[in-house]
Amino acid sequence: MADPLPHPLPLSHPALIPAPRRMRGVPSAALYVLDEDTVIEARPGTEGVAHWLRATVGAATSLPLAPADPARPAGPGAGPGAGPGSRIVLGIDAAVGRELGPEGYRLVVDAHAVRVDGGGAAGVFWAAQTLRQLLGPEAFRRAPVTSRRAWTVPPVAVEDAPRFRWRGVLLDVARHFMPKDGVLRYVDLLAAHKLNVLHLHLTDDQGWRVEIERYPRLTETGAWRARTRTGHGASPLWDERPHGGYYTKDDLREIVAYAAGRHVTVVPEIDIPGHSQAAIAAYPELGNTDVIDTTTLSVRDTWGISENVLAPTDTTLAFYENVLAEVLELFPSPFVHIGGDECPKDQWRASPAARARRAAEGLADEDELQGWFVRHFDRWLAGRGRRLIGWDEILEGGLLEGGLSPGAAVSSWRGSAGGVAAARAGHDVVMCPQEQVYLDHRQAPGGDEPVPIGYVRTLEDVYRFEPVPAGLTDAEAGRVLGAQANIWTEVMENQQRVDYQAFPRLAAFAEAVWSDLPPPAVRDYAGFERRMAAAHYARLDALGVDYRPPGGPRPWQRRPGVLGRPIEGAPPIV
Secondary structure, three states: OOOOOOEEOOOOOOOOOOOOOEEEEOOOOOOEEEOOOOEEEEOOOOHHHHHHHHHHHHHHHOOOOEEOOOOOOOOOOOOOOOOOOOEEEEEEOHHHHHHHOOOOEEEEEOOOEEEEEEOOHHHHHHHHHHHHHHHOHHHHOOOOOOOOOOEEEOOEEEEEOOOOOEEEEEEEOOOOOOOHHHHHHHHHHHHHOOOOEEEEEOEEOOEEOEOOOOOOHHHHOOOEEOOEEEOOOOOOEEEOOOEEOOEOHHHHHHHHHHHHOOOOEEEEEEEEOOOOHHHHHHOHHHOOOOOOOHHHOOOOOOOOOOOOOOOOOHHHHHHHHHHHHHHHHHOOOOEEEEEOOOOOOHHHHHOHHHHHHHHHHOOOOHHHHHHHHHHHHHHHHHOOOOEEEEEHHHHOOOHHHHOOOOOOEEEEOOOOHHHHHHHHOOOEEEEOOHHHHEOOOOOOOOOOOOOOEEOOOOHHHHHOOOOOOOOOOHHHHOOEEEEEEEEOOOOOOOHHHHHHHHOOHHHHHHHHHHOOOOOHHHOOHHHHHHHHHHHHHHHHHHHOOOOOOOOOOOHHHOOOOOOOEEOOOOOOOO
């Protein structure tokens, strides 16, 4: 593709989010017209993207976007193999891959055709998402809302590639279960923002959400709680309805396949050894039976951290090996998340069995006992060609010195210190510091913000998030795979509440991890706001997202009287 970016075009037009690396106008070119005669020429490896375009853009425009007839003669200006008329040409170009990587692409629109050259199938798909934005907000609907039979695209050339390869979102379906259709919807929302990892938090004290055939009580008992605290912390309110649900194996296979078709990887999380009360309620022998009567436990109905953690026994290890064996069959992701965070040690300190395990393994204290748990499953996963990833607590207890496998990675949530330590020790890192990218945290100060949690983190704060911590060498910075925004759902009981907390901040996060932005202090936040107002809020409207408006919550989005857990005097972002 010869010099595809010859003429400047302001980045604010046509309001692409996330912002591409380079975008230029195509000189002497009229608007490209998409109409009933437009065909898609899908070259080898791009057939899935062509299918997606027909299913989404085709549905929104009511245009057939038929496959190109390879027998038709080539027309002037339409590229090799292209016939006359409007055409979308999708191809994979090894040269683009070498220059921009497998997720990079070049897209050129002129009066005759849309031409996409991707470094790989993923790059072609992200280019298709850009094309959808160029068509306008109505292209994000599921059926046409206008009778027009022709759609126009401005003549542009775009060259783009992501800054990071891990652009993730954690969706906590353990605290409040999200039905399968809601998860599929979030896969589409991630893909629309060029985010490529869905971290599914499947187990916790408040619920177990994945079918395990060998252990049916995990879902028969562990997937349901009798009631739920409404609000957080000291809230006196309760929802007395039973709450729960789980995904069958076929549900999860469907989610994984659906996500793969949109170049989104689904990473499962099975919590070990803390956050495990739901599992212990289902199988009491997993708990510290020499300390408490675990047969009296039920699935936790309130928030916070449970003292009921897994016992460090051979029975527990074998149980979770069997669980993970079934999980690996469902999730082809290279990474499997094992949690490893917020594990109280009181029961282990009181347990003769835990003290005996410590002595047998030569462990100095309970922190090293937690490290022993993590090391066991790190090696177990590595032996099956997978990589363990866990929260930054997995660095405690001498783990690095004790031998985390080279492939083990860290999710740094307690600020950036865990990520810095892991990177300096040679481990890959996903940055997700709670002070900056926990989307359950409130979006503004004041009483109107529903169920205020944690720090105030505005849309601008998220836009200025920098995933690479200061002070790393180039080699250490290369260990930062990317970043992840976390959506913990203790106070998000339905899709509307999740939408409100996630958007529009997730759009700002997407730009922070995709685009090659300048340092946080000099980023053009005003330009981002203009692009949001010019088009992206309308795209979210078309997608049916119940986002927080820039001026504050709508009356029905407020939750007066429902207590949260605000953190006052939060440190500034640095």
